[in-house]
Amino acid sequence: MLRALLVTLAFCLALSLPTAAARAQNQDLQAVLQAHAEEVANPGRQSVGTLIDALIASGLPEVSTFLEKWSDKGVFQRASDGLFYYAKRSGDGYALTDVSTGADAGTAPRDDMTEIRPNGGVRRVIGTALVQFQLSDPDLARRTSALDSIARRPAADQLEPLRASIETEQDPTLRARKEQLAGMLAASFGDSPQERIAAIEALSDAISVEVRAVLNQILTTRPGVAATLPAGINVAQVLEVGDDLGEAEAYARLVEANLAPPAQDRERIKALLTENIDGGTVGGIPIGQLATEAGRARAYAALAAAGTVPPLVTPEGRDAAVASHVFYLEYDERDATITDAAREALDEIDNRVFLNQLIDLGLDALSLASIYFLAAIGLAITFGVMGVINMAHGEFIMMGAYTGYVVQQIIPDYTLSLIVALPMAFAVTFAAGVAMERLIIRWLYHRPLETLLATFGISIALQQLAKNIFGTQARPLTSPAWLDGAWVINDVVGIANIRIAIFVLALIFLGLILFILNRTRIGLEVRAVTQNPGMAASMGINPDRINMLTFGLGSGIAGIAGVAIGLYAKVTSEMGADYIVQSFMTVVVGGVGNVWGTLAGAGLIGILQKGIEYFNPSNTLAAQTYMILFIILFIQFRPKGIVALKGRAAGD
Structure with missing residues (x-):
């Protein structure tokens, strides 16, 4: 009977176990x-x-x-x-x-x-758990958001879930970020010093801001002061009073650490004396004697001797207190091997960041040089061939930019409008340059002062005309969407796409101008007139016609430069004035009338300006001032520029 009962119970239990398991598996x-x-x-x-x-x-x-x-x-x-x-x-x-x-x-x-x-x-607990779920979420945006959350609030309990999610991560960019973030967490929260040091050494190959922040967090210090340097602490630096620490600040640290009494200033002494007036005396000193420093000192000393007020801190006592203590910075991280590894890794990263900053500075200088080249090449041709100081050259840049703006109002497609605006700006400014040469400049050849004054007056008139037509408000010249953003190499090196486009445009124009001057008949005639106008005229070349076409060509190139510059700068009636000085400096430094000289001058000025701005980034006016001073010194030693021109311009 008992055996039958046991068999029945075992059978019922066997039936119930799968049911319970299924219920647990299928629970919602x-x-x-x-x-x-x-x-x-x-x-x-x-x-x-x-x-x-x-x-x-x-x-x-x-x-x-x-x-x-x-x-x-x-x-x-x-x-x-x-x-x-x-x-x-x-x-x-x-x-x-x-x-x-x-x-x-x-x-x-x-x-x-x-x-x-x-x-x-x-x-906060829920948020930590949620991040662990989101690290393996099918949605890429959720996984990215989870990594952002960990980066903002790193914690030790996030390390293992993050490591576990790396194996299943399909996106290569996100996988690399997970691996780096896991290394950052291991550097801060690893289970053993060996694990943390290995993670720190692995991070030394990176230059991101996040990695530097992690290492700086490990190297966080707090100030300390003691009679002798304590044993068993991780000392970052022993501070020398006078060099690393001022005497007043050193004594203030002693007071804060309750190692010295606070110093009393004159007002505090007077207040304490006033509080302790007793029957016409203070500390036994009549009130009438307190009108002098010596009397107040005796009264205060009497009160201090009686224990009524704190002892007076003298300069000698303060110096002695400071001299008898050690001031230091102590790492929050107690393991010296970890801080040593972090310091070494951070030094390597700082060196790598510096090299990348130089590369980024070089890209910025190259970009600025391409802008100056575009702005100055037309002036170089005009000045070199004709000897005309055209102060209205900046206004041709402005005319080109406004031409691009007008084209965009007619053609809303930014890519198509840009394609149309470039030749249109050339045509408009070419025609304006030819008109200016025929009506004014041709009557002023070999009269540089009159030419300078006339072109300066034209520049003012063109600025006012632009204000009358377009108003004083800046007008946008919008770049196409494919020029938005930047080419980012790493956290330090990057350059805007629009600047890359301007650099490419400058290269195209460099090649085009060299082709025109060296491979076409008009270029041959221009070079002939530049080198010897009398001999060119005797060979049947019309110098007057060449001057007209050259002035028009230089003005047309300035118009195209205006479109390029207007894509990243606001288009205003005064925008030309921002580039006329740099254009003349580029031409003078590079060599009047020489394409290669203009290129060299633009490169030198671009590198010089960015280099000065690197050392003094908060003051661009000072950077321009130093640059002008350098150029003044430069032309004292090489007045004909980097690439001296032979011919009429050189003789002039």
């Missing part, structure tokens, strides 16, 4: 929450971990959504049945959403629903 999120209903409804920082562990163990995909809603106070409990829902206000009640399926669960009256409001500490 609501069942997990009901099993921990008290922790959900009244979460506490100490008890919420049990619920979080249960949610993680369930492996349910909707857990991530629940954690988000729970942290944002979007979870409600219905009093009538104790179930949990996502809820939103709807009329006089709430519209419910099932936490397990995300389906509509009807409505409920307001008095039947209780909002779950976890406090700040609980939300």
Whole structure:
């Protein structure tokens, strides 16, 4: 009988075990929450971990959504049945959403629903758990957001989930970022000094701001002071009073550490004496004797001897107190091997950052040089061939920029409008240059002062004309979308796409001008007139016609430069004035009338200006002043420029 009963019980137990296992496997999120209903409804920082562990163990995909809603106070409990829902206000009640399926669960009256409001500490715990879920979320944006969250608030418990998510990461960029972030966490929160040192050494190959921030955090110091240097601390630096630390600050640290009494100033001494007046005396000294410094000193000394006031701190006593103590900086990190590794890694990174800063500075200088080259090449041709000091050259740049702006108002497609604007700006400024040469310049050859004054007056007139037509407000010349953004090599080196485009445009014009001057008949005639106008005229070349075409060509190139410059600078009537000085400096330094000289001058001025700005970034005016002084000195030693021209311009 007993044996039969045992067999029956074993059979029933065998039947019940698969059922329980299936029920555990197929349980939904609501069942997990009901099993921990008290922790959900009244979460506490100490008890919420049990619920979080249960949610993680369930492996349910909707857990991530629940954690988000729970942290944002979007979870409600219905009093009538104790179930949990996502809820939103709807009329006089709430519209419910099932936490397990995300389906509509009807409505409920307001008095039947209780909002779950976890406090700040609980939300931080939830946030940490949520990040762990999001690290392996199918959505790339969620995984990226989780990494951003870890980077903002790194913690030791994030290291293992982050490492676990690396193996399944499919996006190569995000995988590399996860690996670097895991190394940063290991450097700060590794289980052993060896693990932390290995992570720190691995980080020495990076130059990102985040990596430098982690290493600087490891190297964080706090000031300390003691009679002798304490044993067992990780000393970063022993401070020398007078060199590393002022005497006043050193004594203030002694007072803060309760190692010296606070010093009393004159007003404090007077206040203490006033507080201790007793029967017409202070410390036995009549009040009438307190009118002098000596009398006040005797009264204060008497009070101090009686213990009524703190002892007076004399300069000699202060110096003695400072001299008898050691001032130092102590690392927060107590392990010296870790701080040594961090310091060595940070020094390597700083050297690499410096080299990359030089590369970035070189790219900026190259970009600026290309802008100056475009702005000055037309002036170089005009000045070199004709000897005309054209102060209105900057206004041709302005005319080209405004031409691009007008074209964009007609053609809204920015790419197409840019293609149309470049030849249109050349045509407009070419025609304006020819008109200026025919009407004014041709009558002023070999009269440089009159030419300078006339072109200066024309520049003022053109500026006022632009103001009358377009107003004084800056006009935008919008670049196409494919020129937006920048080419970013790393955290230090990067250059805007628009500047790359201007550099390419400068190269194109360099090649085009060299082709025209060296491979075409008009270029041959220009070079002939430049080198010997009399001999060129005797060979049948019309110098007057060459002067007209040359002036038009130089003006047209300035118009194209205006379109390029206007793409990243605001278009105003005064924009030409910002480039006329640099254009003349480029021409003079490079060599009048020589394309290669203009290129060399633009490169020298671009490098010089960016180099000065690197050492004095907060004062661009000072940078320009130093640059002008350098150029003045330069032309004293090489008045004909880097590439001296042979011919008429050289003789002039």
